[in-house]
Amino acid sequence: MAQGLERDIKDLQAFSEHTTDSVAQLWEHLAMIIHSSQRNSSSLGEELAFAAGSIRTQDAILKTMVVNVDALQERLEEMGWTVQTLNHSLSGDVSLHQVKICELQEKIGNVSHDATSMRITQLHLEEQLRNEIEVLNVITADLRLKEWEHSMALKNLTVLQGPPGPKGLPGEKGIQGPRGLAGRSGQDGHNGEKGDIGPEGPKGVKGERGQKGEKGERGDKGGKTVEETLVRLVNGSGPHEGRVEVFHELRWGTVCDDVWDIKDGDVVCRMLGFRGAKEIHKTGRFGQANN
Structure with a gap:
């Protein structure tokens, strides 16, 4: 038993030493x-x-950046107001220029239309004048022929006048007349749907051109023109009818009616200020000429 105790003691001492070493190692x-x-x-x-x-440094930097951002935002707001003001002014100027351009285009269109109408009227007048000159040339040729016949009759009183010659062939077809006026413009399209109410806009566009007024009363008849002094009607019941005479070589002479037709009557009537001839006569209805 004592030996067992000694073994236990030794074991305890060994364990104590081992524990002490472990504790020392733990302390280390x-x-x-x-x-x-x-x-x-x-x-x-x-x-x-x-x-x-x-x-702290980043916080100071962030505070500085916040101040700079606020200042930049204020400047951006100021620039935004400036840009809005500039845009409003530019939009007003652009709208005004557009209105002026529209007015100028309308004036140009009216001028071009008037020029076209004047050109067509000029062509009509030239054609009418050409026709009247041709008729006057024919009348002049007839007068010269008549004068020659009269002179021959005076020289040869014993020579009897022959029968009138056959009617000449009809003349060639006249040239084509000028082109007519342009047609009226089409009707305007339907209005679109009403949009949202916008900001106050610039001055509105000029209104459309008004309708053409009614035709005025006919003026008084003017004095005689040069053409009227070359042609006259005699022996009629009034100034609207009579025998046609032409002033040639300082005297009045009767027009030969062999080739006289309604067109020649229209020309003479227009020269005298009338609209045209209603009818013509070739049988000496208004008497014979003295020459």
Whole structure:
């Protein structure tokens, strides 16, 4: 039993020594941990201090940036107001220029239409004048022939006048008349749907041209023209009818009616201020000429 106790004691001593060594190792390990923790804590404190400094620096930078952003926003708002004012002014100017351009285009269109109408009227007048000149040439030729016949009759009183010659062939077809006036413009399209109410706009566009007024009363008949003094009607019941005479070589002479037709009557009537001839006569209804 004493031996067992001695063995137990030895075991306890051995375990105590082993425990003491383990405790010593634990203390050494704990000391190393504490030392490492101290170093880590000091390093962490330095890092925390550096981070705090960096945070303060970043905070100051952020505050400066906020101030700069506020100032920039104010400047942007000012620029926005300036741009809006400029856009409103430019839109007003553009609208005004558009109105002026529309008015100018309308004036140009009216001028071109008037020029076209004047050109067509000029062509009509030229054609009418050409026809009247041709008729006057025919009348002049007839007068010359008549004068020659009279002179021959005076020289040869014993020579009897022969029968009238056969009727001549009809003349060639006249040239094509000028082109007519342009047709009226089509009707305006239907109005679109009403839009949202917008801001106050610029001055409106000029209204459409008004309708053409009614035709005025006919004026008084003017004095005789040069053409009227070359042609006259005699021996009629009034100034609207009679025998046609032409003033040629300082005397009045009767027109030969062999080739006289309604067209010649229209020309003479228009020269005298009338609209045209209603009818013509070739049988000496208004008497014979003295010549």
